[in-house]
Amino acid sequence: MSFVQKAAITRKGWTGTMEVEELDPEKNALSPTPRLVSKKHDGSACRLIFAATCAFLGPFSFGYSIGYSSPALPELEKLGILTRSQSGWFGSLLTVGALIGGPFGGLLMEKFGRRTAMKFTSIPFFFGWLCIAFWSGTQGLFFGRFLCGFASGLVTVSVPVYIAETSTTSLRGTLGAGIQLSITIGILASYSAGMYFQWSDMAIIGMIPACLAFVTLYFVPETPRWLLLNGKKLEAVASLRQLRYEHADCEDECRDIEEGLDLKEQFTWSEFKKPELSRPLMISVFIMIFQQFSGINAIMFYTVTIFKNAGLGISELATVLVGAVQVGGTFVSCLLMDRMGRRRLLIIAGLSMSLSLLVMGWCYHKLDTGSSPADVGMISVICVVVYILGFSLGWGPIPMLIMSEIFPSRARGAASSIAVFTNWFCAFVVTKEFLFVQDVFGAATTFWMFAFFCACSVMFVWRKVPETKGKSLEDIELFFLGKSTLIV
Known part of the structure; x- marks a missing residue:
């Protein structure tokens, strides 16, 4: 039977007490090492x-x-x-x-x-x-x-x-x-x-x-991590008090955050050569590229035409319906994000998007070979809905979330700006060159190309992207430093 007791601590300029759990020496005399008790607060969020x-x-x-x-x-x-x-x-x-x-x-x-x-x-x-x-x-x-x-x-x-x-x-x-x-x-x-x-x-x-x-x-308030990085400990505690509920242990949380920060080393751009920064940067950049080359702009561009071909009325109503589907899919993603995890949602979303784009390409191939729009109209509409639901479930919300999680605090601003620049640059390229690609290769081939990128995104996530669900930002940083195996 284990028991909990208070232990005095002094670390990095902090003084106070913390709870540790010790093992019963009668049952495990060979392993008396104390370990931290994880505190779960049930207060209001x-x-x-x-x-x-x-x-x-x-x-x-x-x-x-x-x-x-x-x-x-x-x-x-x-x-x-x-x-x-x-x-x-x-x-x-x-x-x-x-x-x-x-x-x-x-x-x-x-x-x-x-x-x-x-x-x-x-x-x-x-x-x-x-x-x-x-x-x-x-x-x-x-x-x-x-x-x-x-x-x-x-x-x-x-x-x-x-x-x-x-x-x-x-x-x-x-x-x-x-x-x-x-x-x-x-x-x-x-x-x-x-x-x-x-x-x-x-x-x-x-x-x-x-x-x-x-x-x-x-x-x-300002974020406690930025305040601690700038030597403002009292303001960091006050920030946490403003963000947490009334009886939260803000001092303990601040100490835990500070322990995960490297306050001595100032960030320089040359640090991106180090694996602990180059790996998360590579992951975030590729996720941003796959997000834009998934074909979201092409689908949005074709939405009105697809709905008209299916005989479903006014273009304004079609865009509102698409917007409503996006909201619904993203709301479901909010509910599932901390239950299913980032990796699983990305893989499920990528597979559904790839399949719907393959069928969409087949529909436009049928149109090119002389089929009437009515024959494939409803199939195209179903593909649009499935695709948008998939994108809203995974590849819409998760790239920005992963970007904000996997970089260490001292490099988070610089690394995030690189990832966001990549995202917007790819968006510009896809938007600008989409009509050219469509004219040269045709709509069917264009959709099949996007389906290929979606399939590649699934393989990339399966091989390279760690699961960050339920992990603190400090745990994630330790993983990329090679000091933790908590993320699988």
């Missing part, structure tokens, strides 16, 4: 969820920006404000802005903190929508779109890191998936607003979440 909800306003604005072009561009072309070629530039400027915003966000996050970086995203979002709504002419539209893209790049770096560094181990997967859920809700909100409002009114609506984020983020 309301404070952490409030902080996460405030952070989610940034991804919501990001999603609203993504969805805006779908209802707004047809109206802008109809009014003669944009030409067809200018509409293409308007859509792609979001990715161009994000390519710059991602690396800038990494630098801002390391220098001034995660919360400050999130607050800063509200400024370009607000002025971007302001330019779109009130600056007449293409210059205002283009500049506003670029600013929204710049803010989107900031969001994809800062928010995942903030959520990972403030969450408890048991909630990190759920709240991490909540980022993608917020993006999909923003997309659905934009699609829905397009059914009732004009393009300029939609831009004014886009300013509202930016303002809310700027105000509410004053009421959430």
Whole structure:
């Protein structure tokens, strides 16, 4: 029978007591080594969820920006404000802005903190929508779109890191998936607003979440890990008290966090040559590449055509339905993330996406050989729904979550900016070259190529990606240092 007693400790400038569990010497006299007792707090998670909800306003604005072009561009072309070629530039400027915003966000996050970086995203979002709504002419539209893209790049770096560094181990997967859920809700909100409002009114609506984020983020704390990295121990404890429930052992948690941080060594870019940084960087970069080459942009591009071929009515209704499917799939992912784990969801999602793309390619092959759209219309619609559910379940939310988990604290900003830059660069390439590939190889072959990438992503996850479910950020860092075998 084991018993628990208090033990005095002094480490890294901390003093206090902690509970250790000792083995009964009568039953195991040869193994008297004390071990830490894992404390499970049953208190409310309301404070952490409030902080996460405030952070989610940034991804919501990001999603609203993504969805805006779908209802707004047809109206802008109809009014003669944009030409067809200018509409293409308007859509792609979001990715161009994000390519710059991602690396800038990494630098801002390391220098001034995660919360400050999130607050800063509200400024370009607000002025971007302001330019779109009130600056007449293409210059205002283009500049506003670029600013929204710049803010989107900031969001994809800062928010995942903030959520990972403030969450408890048991909630990190759920709240991490909540980022993608917020993006999909923003997309659905934009699609829905397009059914009732004009393009300029939609831009004014886009300013509202930016303002809310700027105000509410004053009421959430900085992450304790960033505070400890910058020598602010008292502020780190206060931050944890604000994030946890009233009777939580914040001092003990702070000590555990500090023990996992290397406060003596300053990060330099040459450290990416070390295996403990090169391995997680390789994993995150390849996951971002597979996410964009999974064909999500192609499916979204073809959605309206597919629904029309199936005789399912208005294009606006089709986009809203797709947005609703995304929200539903991502919500399910939030529920399963900390139960099934990241690896299993990625593998299941990749397989379902690959299969649906193979069938989609077969449908378009049948159309090329003379079949009528009605013959394969409903099959195509089912493939779209299965594909979007798969993407929303795994390859939508998990890449950003894994990115925020596997990098050590001192390199998290720089490494995340590289991964996000890769993601946005691939998005730009796929968006820009998709029509060219389609014209050269045909729609069927294009979908089969995306199916091949999805199959490759499954193999990569199976061979290279560790499971991070239920592991602390410090445990994950020890794994890449070769000092832990907890992750399988």
